Amino acid sequence: MSVDSKDYNFGDIEANWQKFWDENKTFQAEDYSEKPKYYILSMYPYPSGEGLHIGHAINYTAPDILARYKKAQGFNTLQPMGWDAFGLPTEQYAIKTGTHPRLVTERNIETFRDQLKKVGFAIDWDREINTTDPGYMKWTQWIFLHLFKRGLAYVSDQPVWWCPELGTVLANEEVIDGLSERGNHPVERRKLRQWVLKITGYAERLLEGHKDLQWPDSSIRLQKNWIGRSTGAEVEFSLEGHKESLRIYTTRPDTLFGVTYMVLSPEHPLADQLTTEEQKVVVEAYKVEAAKKSDLERTELAKEKTGVFTGSFAINPVNNEKVSIWVADYVLMSYGTGAIMAVPGHDERDYEFAKDMKLPIVKVIEDKVAQSKGEETQLPYPGKGTMVNSGEYSDLESDAGKTKIIEDLESKQLGEASVQYKLRDWLFSRQRYWGEPFPVTWVSQEDYERVVGNADSPFQEFLPEEAVTFEAEGKLHFALPVPKNQLPLELPDVESYQPIGTGESPLAGVSDWLEIWLNTETGDSLPQSAPKPDGDNWIPGTRETNTMPQWAGSCWYYLRYCDSDNTEALIDPKLDQYWGVPDFYIGGAEHVNLHLLYARFWHQVLFDAGVSSCPEPFPKLVHQGMILGEMEYTLFEDADGNLVSANSMEDGDELNKRSLEESEVEKSGSDWVLKSNPSIKVDARSHKMSKSRGNVVNPDQLIKSYGADSTRLFLMFLGPIEDMKPWNTQGIEGVSRFLRRLWKEIVTEDRSINPKLTDGEESNQEVDKLLHESIKKITEDIERLNFNTVVSQLMILLNHLVKVESYSKKTARIFLQLLNPLAPHIAEELWNRLGGKDSISKTTWPEFDASKLVADEVKIVLQVNGKHRGELMVSVKANREEVEKTALKQERVQNSIHDKTIRKMIYVPGKILNIVAN
RNA sequence: GCCUGGAUGGCGGAAUUGGUAGACGCGCCGGACUCAAAAUCCGGUUCCUUCGGGAGUGAGGGUUCGACCCCCUCUCCAGGUACCA
Structure with missing residues (x-):
């Protein structure tokens, strides 16, 4: 299984093991396994044309480490992946190029999947979902019908944000300071027929539910303020x-x-x-x-x-x-x-x-x-x-x-x-093509009443108590739900995705899809361009032309992973019982007031409808911090070419900016200044990665140059997962060096195992102690998601192993197991070369032996009046008197107290002795 | 304005309950190997110092034998939110 190479050839090694995992379905989650389940979910990506971003890589690496660790801990782990594939950019690309959005979406997904596989994630790809897939959309529409039936969806002619440039309506959340969030185009008020979801009806439940959530306090507070009771x-x-x-x-x-x-x-x-x-x-x-x-x-x-x-x-x-x-x-x-x-x-x-x-x-x-x-x-x-x-x-x-x-x-x-409550009802419709059509047909009052009167009709299941209506040109239209047997209601193929300019979606121009004959007995439909079939069961109807916003599909996707292929139900109740909801959910904090609130609302409705047995969708939530671009130094000049200090700028000043190389600046106090003229302060900061700024780091390039393992390791080494942190390309050299050193420590020039690795138990006590300390620390640090210090500890351990004469293969294997969640490819390869059968991913997480951690001697830090005055190695059995006596004999201690009287001594066993004297 | 976070060497960060501040890594400096370079290896790297020490975790104060950690005041940075009665 291993790669035939004497060098650390990460390209071959990574490709080899990725293929192995794929073919052996190493990370397949098992339904109804005897093992306890652990469901790890990361917010799924929008498969944009730009491909994977370094932010995605860090976002998915952290949960991947947890998933691999939990698997080793004996859990039946589920780590799925899918695509949030409806949305505006794809539609706009389609408009520009005339390519069908479905085709664009497929292509983008293809790219994303390949890229994700190259990072080496332990994903169960058999459960992949795609929100635009009719088999998925069916259930999004089905959930909408539940909301409809429960009176939680209504139509309202209301002033909404209309963006002339995008030719569509935007939600309040998509408008920032009077400009569209996407593209920064001006927006204006316009009255349009809209579907609105009554999220305010759940305001109290949404607040109450907070008490059971293990979320960052700040995120709970954010939602509380947003709901604004x-x-x-x-x-x-x-x-x-x-x-x-x-x-x-x-x-x-x-x-x-x-x-x-x-x-x-x-x-x-x-x-x-x-x-x-x-x-x-x-x-x-x-x-x-x-x-x-x-x-x-x-x-x-x-x-x-x-x-x-x-x-x-x-x-x-x-x-x-x-x-x-x-x-x-x-x-x-x-x-x-x-x-x-x-x-x-x-x-x-x-x-x-x-x-x-x-x-x-x-x-x-x-x-x-x-x-x-x-x-x-x-x-x-x-x-x-x-x-x-x-x-x-x-x-x-x-x-x-x-x-x-x-x-x-x-x-x-x-x-x-x-x-x-400050919370408003949720404006749930968009005037776009590339979204889920509403499963609703507009009919006359007379026809509606006939359907309502027919107790056997398939329409009954989702009829609301009170009819949903709207008035246009003096006529009242009634909303009839599309029956379950007719779902999904698919999008028609169209020539042009261009908005038709009235504010309505392009669907309003597709008359064969729009105007239908509807059979009130069966729910079947035919285009009105065909002759009306015989019988009075056929009534004229008009389809709803709005489509759902991108949030719809992401409101429930976590449920679908548990039963992704089910055509009969959203989720089999038995699988809901087994998998429930994610045990761990990770994603950006920017989604707290939108996706996370909307999904909680839908979930509570699904809970009420008996679809899910869990009252809340995301009991534990963690946010990952954004990665900023590399540090940039900017110099300012006024119109006459005079240099201006960064701190003396006024808002209205018109200044030219010039980027500087790191070598042109230096630090002076707390400021960064120009080396050639230290009186000029320069602006030094990291900015959000963006195409326009040209500071985007491409993960493909990193993986090509350093390998997926180094990339993963470095992303984690950068700092705590929840912090915002600046990128620094040079830094990856450190972790790359670490993996190369590890390779050379185990594999010799002639491809055999380094002879310093011995068979049998570990005989080097010092190595054994550090090994067990490392198992302890790494285990605790993974539990706390402190992956940066996991990397540090692995480095400390390797540094020590490199230095000693010899140690056991057993120790080396444990090292690889500890490394495996972070750098799985090299861990698999070396595990295999050390004679490991099958995959290291199937092995059990090492446990530390507390008896190995105790030392005979401990270091006591000596202080005089709280100031460090040397240290002392004493036996663990030493009592206070002995320590005090020995300490007072120390020269440095004597020097500091000789002209003073000892007032008292504070002794913390095993740690410190502080002599208070004046 | 309000609500959250945050501030530690040149840089990313560590210090888990109040107990040696700067682990680990980058970068930099010096050395070894080399014709040379890369790679690799070894050593150094908070600041000041009369080499005894002294100062030091955004600023100022406080509590404590002892504070990056707890309390008060302030500055700056980041995120969220903003006529919500």
Whole structure:
């Protein structure tokens, strides 16, 4: 099995063992194995045309080490791989080149798979999935139907981000500062028919579920903030001269006495009614202006508050005071009730607005901290405190007052406690071709009711309690689910993937697919271009033209790996019982508020539907840090060619940048300066790898020059997996040298095994001790994912082995087992040459022998007043008195204490003796 | 603004419970081998020093016999988020 070579010929060795693993299915996960299961998952890649990135390599190497280690520990490990293959870049490439996206996708996957195999991952390739595969898509659509049936999917004509350049609508998350996340094109508001998923219905569950998750605290906090639960009250304000009342949401009912005006969002339904004749022109103009304003302008730094008076007044329910009602765009329609009570004394935004509009400001909360210092409460004071100027509630503390006011309002039916979330429902449709079609047919009300009335029809399974409808040109359309027997609903082949410009997807132009005759008995369909078949079971229908966003497929892919070929069910319940959900999930922290939240939502629905037996999809989550490009040094020049120090730049300065070589700069204090002119500071930092910056490191190139093992080792040696760390190509020499040294230590010039390796047990005690220390440390470090120190320890061990006269083959084999998770190819090869049968990947992880770790002597560090003053080797049995006596005789200790009196001595057995003297 | 992380030699990083700061590696310096170079091997490498020592983990203070580690204040960097009432 081994390669016939006297040198460390990593190219042949790696190809040989990769083939071996493939052919022997070494890393196949076994369904229903007796062994305990361990399911390791990494976020699957989007197979872009650019191929594998060094970030992918590091992302997949860490879990691969864990997978190989767990396998050696006796687990039935599952490490799968798949493709998140729907998506915009592929579609855009198709538009540009006229190639079918399916073809582009296949090609890209081919490349990615080859590249991943060349890194040598212990993946069970038999379970590979592809979100664009109809056999996969079927179940994505099936899950959508579950959401549909449960009333969690609805259609809404709503303003969405429309990107003219991309010809599509984007989700809030895909718009950053008014520009598209992909491509940085400007976006604008446009109203379009959209599918929306009611993720807000699961907000509470999503928060509750957090308590059982082993996630980084910061990620939990991020999701918590994103969901943004707040508690307060909804309060009714009656309106002067109107029957209706105005409902507002506040988190601070304790400030009700401080209300001096009210604000409606410009889109508020009562805005028109409340506008008096005299104010009509002003309010109308303001509303038009606000509607035109993009969110880009709303989020612009200059947050000057604007607004206009409606001419109407509201009555404060707690004190019957009359307050003016305004319209202002600092109040959002999409949060709370779209209207607020303004308390300028205790809210910064209201304060700012009140100042500008010269509205009254009242203090109703006393800042106790200021008070205790004898100072006045500074307004606006948004904190809690003692209520003042609040009638019968005065002198109560904020929290107590809050509770009491809510109670009183509730008893008078003027308000009630209320919980609000920042989280919005999930805009779930895209106007694209390359995505999952919605399994929905639009039919007339009459036809819909007929289907509903037919208890035997295959449509029944997914009919919602309340019909999903939308109105267009005065006609109401009803959403009929595509029955399970008709899934998957596949994409039609089209000539052009170009957006048709109306905002609708290219599918809207494919009439043979779009307009159908639908059989209400069987669910079958025919294009309307064909004559209508006989019988009144055939009704006309129109398919949904939106497609699902890329998130859809990734919301549940981890379940499919457990049963990737099942055509009858998403997952066999028995396999769900066996594999459950991943025991370990790793991926970028940037997915916390999107993919990870969406997937949790879907999973909870699938749990409710009985598809999964686990309440949460990802019980343990780890993020890997980004790899930055190599350190770059930048020099700045002004327009006249004068050098400018990096720290003295102003924002508005127009400066030319020039890249410098490392040899042109040096460090001075904490700054980097120009060698030729040390008064000029240069900018020194690592940047995110990007094509445009030209600092992308290609893993193929590294593997070609150094081998997959060196590459893997180096990626891990770079630093802790969760940290962001800069790349440094030179550094790979170190680990490469280490593997070459290892090779030469075991294989001699004539291809035989180095004669210094002996048969039988290890007879060198020092070697044995270090070996067992290494087993212990490496085992613990892998468990803690500290792979960088695993590499260090292996280096320390090898350095020692190289130095000693001889050691046993047994020791060498254990070394290879410890190395195997990180550098599996060379480990397999040398294992084999040392006479190992089969594959090292099938061997059991070595255990350390604690008895080998104890030494006869220990080193005691001597300190005087906490300062290092030498060290002492003493027997482990030495008692305190002996150590103290010997220590005091030491010359360096004597020198430091001779003119002082010893006050006390602190002794930590086996570690330290600190003599306190003055 | 708010919420998270983080800051240790020229560089990446180590120090697991408060106990020798700088493991391991890169780079650099010196040496061996070589006609020479590469590769390899050996030694050195935080700073200052009168060679006794002294200083030192972003800055300043505190707790402690003893602090990279705990507490307070501040600076800078990175990420997230932002009129959410």
